[in-house]
Amino acid sequence: MPVTDDIAACRHCADRFAATASGHRPRPVVWFRPGARILIASQAPGMRAHLSGKPFDDPSGVRLRDWMGVDGDTFWDRDNVAVVPMGFCFPGYDAKGGDIPPPKVCAAKWRIAALDHAGDPPVTLLIGGYAQDWHLGRGRVTDRVRDWRALAPRTWCLPHPSWRNTAWLKKHPWFEAETLPALRAAIADTLA
Numbered sequence: 619m620p621v622t623d624d625i626a627a628c629r630h631c632a633d634r635f636a637a638t639a640s641g642h643r644p645r646p647v648v649w650f651r652p653g654a655r656i657l658i659a660s661q662a663p664g665m666r667a668h669l670s671g672k673p674f675d676d677p678s679g680v681r682l683r684d685w686m687g688v689d690g691d692t693f694w695d696r697d698n699v700a701v702v703p704m705g706f707c708f709p710g711y712d713a714k715g716g717d718i719p720p721p722k723v724c725a726a727k728w729r730i731a732a733l734d735h736a737g738d739p740p741v742t743l744l745i746g747g748y749a750q751d752w753h754l755g756r757g758r759v760t761d762r763v764r765d766w767r768a769l770a771p772r773t774w775c776l777p778h779p780s781w782r783n784t785a786w787l788k789k790h791p792w793f794e795a796e797t798l799p800a801l802r803a804a805i806a807d808t809l810a
């Protein structure tokens with residue numbers, strides 16, 4: 619059985635998720651296959667992606683697609699984009715309505731096999747601190763994003779596109795002025 623089927627059938631975190639404020643069940647969002655042009659190493663699905671079963675099917679995804687310069691059809695075509703998050707399931711909300719971090723056990727169980735299955739796409743986006751720490755070792759998101767030229771055009775460290783980072787975007791205007799045009803050019807090039 620391919621690892622994608624194994625992950626889709628995983629219910630390892632059922633008790634953990636039942637104990638969250640959202641009290642939901644595991645629903646792994648598995649969205650990758652070999653041969654994609656772009657790997658998105660992300661955090662975990664949000665509630666809306668949990669409900670629809672499609673990664674980044676929410677306002678964060680709208681912003682991410684704008685950053686990438688692609689539309690939804692392009693983004694959700696698994697020959698173009700492979701999404702391998704640190705947690706394949708929505709982790710839930712805490713008592714204050716905040717997002718719970720992805721359970722570490724998910725990356726321990728699945729990440730190596732999932733990345734092996736996805737292959738080695740020519741462009742990788744490392745989104746947020748959890749994915750960046752896993753792939754690159756401990757570091758600060760802002761430092762890594764600011765230093766994008768060190769890894770481009772193959773690897774891009776990005777902040778999470780959540781509305782929670784809107785203040786970060788205003789504070790760092792170079793991201794939209796310099797980083798995003800270069801990112802869009804790299805994405806267009808690999809999809810051409």
Ligand code: SF4
Nearest residue numbers: 628630631644707724
């Ligand atoms: S988060 Fe990962 S380990 Fe937990 S149930 Fe979902 S697929 Fe399994």
